[in-house]
Amino acid sequence: MSVKVTPEYINLLNQAVSREIQVSIQYMLQHAKMEKLIRKVIPENILLEKTTYDAVGKFLKEFAIQEMKHAATIMERIYYLGGSATTKADKPKIGNSLSEFAKNGVKAEEEALVLYRKIIDAAGKIDDWETREVFEKIYGEEEQHLFKFQEYAAMKDEPEGPETVPLSEWRKIFTSDYFALLNKAVAAEISAIIQYTNQHEKASLLALRGKNTALEVITESNKAKVVSDLLKKTFLVEMEHLEKISERIYLLEGEAVFTPDPIPQVGNTADDFLKLDHEAENTAIVLYRKIIEEALKRGDTQTRRMFEDIVMQEEEHYWSFDDFVR
Ligand SMILES: [Fe+2]
Ligand SMILES: [Fe+2]
Ligand SMILES: [Fe+2]
């Protein structure tokens, strides 16, 4: 007898997905903000502090990727149970100093542990051992995250240097409408990360099921497998893009957004995924060309070159999806 799954149960698992996506974005953006924090610390402390900032910056990125993998694992489980995995994220809380990052981390991880104890309990009650095991494993990792953040949460932040330095001439090109444009790229990357992660898990289920005819066994199911593998690779590249673009924004004293735009779309078949992803890459390419043009006009060489690299990779993604679009 298979496990008896209720909508409330799926909803509970989706709450876990929402918070995993939240912390993944939260930690990645905090990681990206680290360079900016280092520069704000007064010069006498910079050598001493750089080690701490580097260490925190490093594990924040590791955690960010780990959390997205948690999200993926839970999504996979939801699809296997016949539910539909959400693309909605809870709201990330970034902060402005190392201790704020750590405190927000402690809070997020504590919330996760409470929720996951509840899920482990609920899974046990309906004999859903596999879900229970998934969450027991994740629970252990969240506990490690919590301990790591606790180490830094009590730390006293280094005083910031005086903000008396006037804005140099060259920096006047970084206006708020320019940041708004760059943030469209951040939102597009977040959207792609969520969309591809979700579809990857749904595709891996499709790859196993739905083999109704011999032809489907060699075509449709293989296609789902191909798409699933493709999305896994691609999602990691989009994570790197999010990191680079948000790092640039923070370094220029802007604030990065943390909500996806466009809204991630999942679809139902391998062909749906391909069509949607093809379109997502198309939208990104058009937007990034516009950013390149704007950066060129303003003389922001660094941003322009960064987006030239990124747009090349988006084009690769576009063609890799294009190979399979019918
Ligand atoms: Fe997690
Ligand atoms: Fe965590
Ligand atoms: Fe990207």
Ligand SMILES: [Fe+2]
């Ligand atoms: Fe892409």
